[in-house]
Amino acid sequence: QKEVEQDPGPLSVPEGAIVSLNCTYSNSAFQYFMWYRQYSRKGPELLMYTYSSGNKEDGRFTAQVDKSSKYISLFIRDSQPSDSATYLCAMENTGNQFYFGTGTSLTVIP
Amino acid sequence: DVKVTQSSRYLVKRTGEKVFLECVQDMDHENMFWYRQDPGLGLRLIYFSYDVKMKEKGDIPEGYSVSREKKERFSLILESASTNQTSMYLCASRIPGGNQPQHFGDGTRLSIL
Numbered sequence: 001q002k003e004v005e006q007d008p009g010p011l012s013v014p015e016g017a018i019v020s021l022n023c024t025y026s027n028s029a030f031q032y033f034m035w036y037r038q039y040s041r042k043g044p045e046l047l048m049y050t051y052s053s054g055n056k057e058d059g060r061f062t063a064q065v066d067k068s069s070k071y072i073s074l075f076i077r078d079s080q081p082s083d084s085a086t087y088l089c090a091m092e093n094t095g096n097q098f099y100f101g102t103g104t105s106l107t108v109i110p
Numbered sequence: 111d112v113k114v115t116q117s118s119r120y121l122v123k124r125t126g127e128k129v130f131l132e133c134v135q136d137m138d139h140e141n142m143f144w145y146r147q148d149p150g151l152g153l154r155l156i157y158f159s160y161d162v163k164m165k166e167k168g169d170i171p172e173g174y175s176v177s178r179e180k181k182e183r184f185s186l187i188l189e190s191a192s193t194n195q196t197s198m199y200l201c202a203s204r205i206p207g208g209n210q211p212q213h214f215g216d217g218t219r220l221s222i223l
Contacts, residue, residue: 008150031209032209032211034211036214041217042217043114043116043200043214043215043216043217044214045214046211046212046213049209049211051209088152088153090211090212092209096207098155098212100152100153101152102150102151103152
């Protein structure tokens with residue numbers, strides 16, 4: 001079983017839709033959680049990071065962490081064509097080791 | 111903003127060549143990382159460095175080595191390139207300690223012919 005599971009998609013939504021991206025994990029030692037956005041042929045760009053359960057909001061993006069269920073989500077409101085990218089979740093355990101999901105490919109159709 | 115710069119965006123080399131990939135960060139970060147990214151496999155850690163002249167093997171170090179002579183620069187070396195090392199290579203850096211995310215460069219797409 002992988003440490004971090006992420007549905008690869010692809011996910012295709014119309015412009016303006018609310019997008020929900022999710023990751024599950026198995027190791028309760030994960031303490032810090034991140035979402036990265038990766039455009040084609042570019043490196044991952046940090047979008048959100050958090051260490052606590054609950055919600056963290058930044059503009060149209062909301063990161064949600066549920067440690068009891070070992071489940072994290074990224075919500076994108078009013079999605080735009082410029083949001084079309086691959087989204088990676090990442091987690092860090094108490095030993096400073098990072099684990100990444102394989103990424104979900106998102107296309108927002110104008 | 112953190113800037114992680116990888117010296118080449120695209121590189122084509124031949125089997126058996128020794129290949130150097132360079133990475134420079136401008137934020138005085140102690141920790142630096144090298145990953146390769148392949149479709150369906152995600153990011154896999156090759157090597158990381160906690161500080162100057164320090165290095166630790168990651169999950170897939172075979173066929174690679176690294177050098178960290180200065181804090182801002184972390185080099186990945188393919189000792190004798192093989193076709194199965196064709197991949198996207200990503201460098202990252204971070205401040206050490208918990209709740210400090212990694213910041214990535216734009217990657218080097220390496221093709222070994």
